[in-house]
Amino acid sequence: MKSLSVLRAGVSEIPANPLSVSEHPHGLPTFCSIDELLNLYQGDDHIYLIYPEKIRKAARLFLNGFHGRSLYAVKSNPHPSVIALLWEAGIRQFDVASLREVEFMATHYPEAELYLMHPVKSRGLIARAYGLGVRNFVFDCEEELIKIRDCTREAPDLNLFLRLSVPKGAAALPLAGKFGAEFETAVPLLKQARPLCARLGVSFHVGSQCMTPESYDKAISFAAGAVNEAGVNLDAIDVGGGFPVCYPGMDMPLLTVFFDVIHKSLITHGFGHCDWLAEPGRALCAEGGSTLARVELRKGNDLYLNDGVFGSLFDAGHFRWNYPLTLHRNRPPSPMDMLNGFRLFGPTCDSMDVMEGPYHLPADTAEGDWIEFAHLGAYGFSMATGFNGFCSNTFVAIED
Numbered sequence: 123m124k125s126l127s128v129l130r131a132g133v134s135e136i137p138a139n140p141l142s143v144s145e146h147p148h149g150l151p152t153f154c155s156i157d158e159l160l161n162l163y164q165g166d167d168h169i170y171l172i173y174p175e176k177i178r179k180a181a182r183l184f185l186n187g188f189h190g191r192s193l194y195a196v197k198s199n200p201h202p203s204v205i206a207l208l209w210e211a212g213i214r215q216f217d218v219a220s221l222r223e224v225e226f227m228a229t230h231y232p233e234a235e236l237y238l239m240h241p242v243k244s245r246g247l248i249a250r251a252y253g254l255g256v257r258n259f260v261f262d263c264e265e266e267l268i269k270i271r272d273c274t275r276e277a278p279d280l281n282l283f284l285r286l287s288v289p290k291g292a293a294a295l296p297l298a299g300k301f302g303a304e305f306e307t308a309v310p311l312l313k314q315a316r317p318l319c320a321r322l323g324v325s326f327h328v329g330s331q332c333m334t335p336e337s338y339d340k341a342i343s344f345a346a347g348a349v350n351e352a353g354v355n356l357d358a359i360d361v362g363g364g365f366p367v368c369y370p371g372m373d374m375p376l377l378t379v380f381f382d383v384i385h386k387s388l389i390t391h392g393f394g395h396c397d398w399l400a401e402p403g404r405a406l407c408a409e410g411g412s413t414l415a416r417v418e419l420r421k422g423n424d425l426y427l428n429d430g431v432f433g434s435l436f437d438a439g440h441f442r443w444n445y446p447l448t449l450h451r452n453r454p455p456s457p458m459d460m461l462n463g464f465r466l467f468g469p470t471c472d473s474m475d476v477m478e479g480p481y482h483l484p485a486d487t488a489e490g491d492w493i494e495f496a497h498l499g500a501y502g503f504s505m506a507t508g509f510n511g512f513c514s515n516t517f518v519a520i521e522d
């Protein structure tokens with residue numbers, strides 16, 4: 123079992139219960155249902171739920187469906203239980219960005235292959251990562267390329283990826299503008315990097331929650347243009363993350379359609395001989411996690427919760443993101459059980475801690491009820507701060 127102390131932190135508020143003793147590799151207290159959990163829970167914090175089978179299913183989808191290596195983007199949910207489940211399911215490559223992510227992975231999963239895909243790294247991070255066995259590094263400008271060379275003492279065994287700035291796609295959360303080489307700089311950078319590395323690749327990110335497979339096709343076509351213009355031999359192409367999850371109100375093709383379009387495009391554009399990589403974060407862990415938040419007060423159509431924008435509900439506040447919602451209450455549902463649109467407030471004293479919604483819940487929702495925000499396994503826990511002392515490290519697994 124990995125990192126017991128991290129896994130155990132925060133679960134002390136779950137009373138010992140023979141049913142919840144966990145022998146699972148994820149190491150979490152395990153319950154058959156949310157109601158069983160809530161009957162025992164005596165803590166004050168919101169609760170993170172992990173659905174191990176959903177995480178395994180997402181991993182299988184990528185491992186069987188994408189014809190290349192699927193690197194889990196650790197940033198999307200770095201909790202040890204999530205990483206343990208993905209490892210158990212067969213994910214062996216990881217996209218890491220920071221010293222903490224590198225050290226955690228290198229310490230607990232020494233056999234994992236790490237890809238340091240942050241285009242701007244500190245010198246200390248590069249040197250430490252190389253010392254810990256990392257050989258895959260990304261760069262998007264000459265300065266970073268030289269930095270990587272300097273900090274690895276011109277190591278002959280580097281696998282370097284040039285991050286490209288690709289045409290704007292159809293992502294709900296575009297990532298354009300911060301990183302990536304434009305065509306004019308990409309061409310000389312590819313030529314410059316080729317003799318400096320053992321293997322040369324290109325990478326890009328079409329934006330998170332990308333709604334159309336054509337965005338990948340366009341990005342691959344752009345990458346082919348740069349590589350052909352540079353006239354270099356390429357060893358690898360990394361199509362990044364961005365694979366979408368079916369949140370309420372968002373329609374997109376199945377992931378298998380994305381894979382088909384990507385595979386076809388890679389072949390058509392002359393990347394058939396290369397290693398293929400992808401860096402899914404959201405699509406590997408979103409559906410396998412939920413946040414369970416308690417209603418602390420109701421004022422008309424406003425509900426005050428014990429989690430909010432400074433916790434795991436950042437996207438709900440900032441982008442009015444919607445999630446499948448389920449109410450759990452310790453009383454029978456009202457006979458009518460009509461739905462009502464609510465505005466939600468988080469627990470901190472900050473007036474920005476608001477989620478306008480409207481979020482539709484049973485009209486008789488009241489203090490003490492718990493709301494499950496599903497599909498929040500990605501960019502929920504990982505975005506949470508401890509602002510005002512409101513946070514949670516209580517993770518449990520729900521296994522049917």
Ligand SMILES: Cc1ncc(COP(=O)(O)O)c(C=O)c1O
Nearest residue numbers: 195330363364365401402403404
């Ligand atoms: C370099 C890189 N790779 C992968 C990801 C994961 O993206 P997603 O969660 O949209 O799949 C991100 C997200 O920001 C990223 O910056």
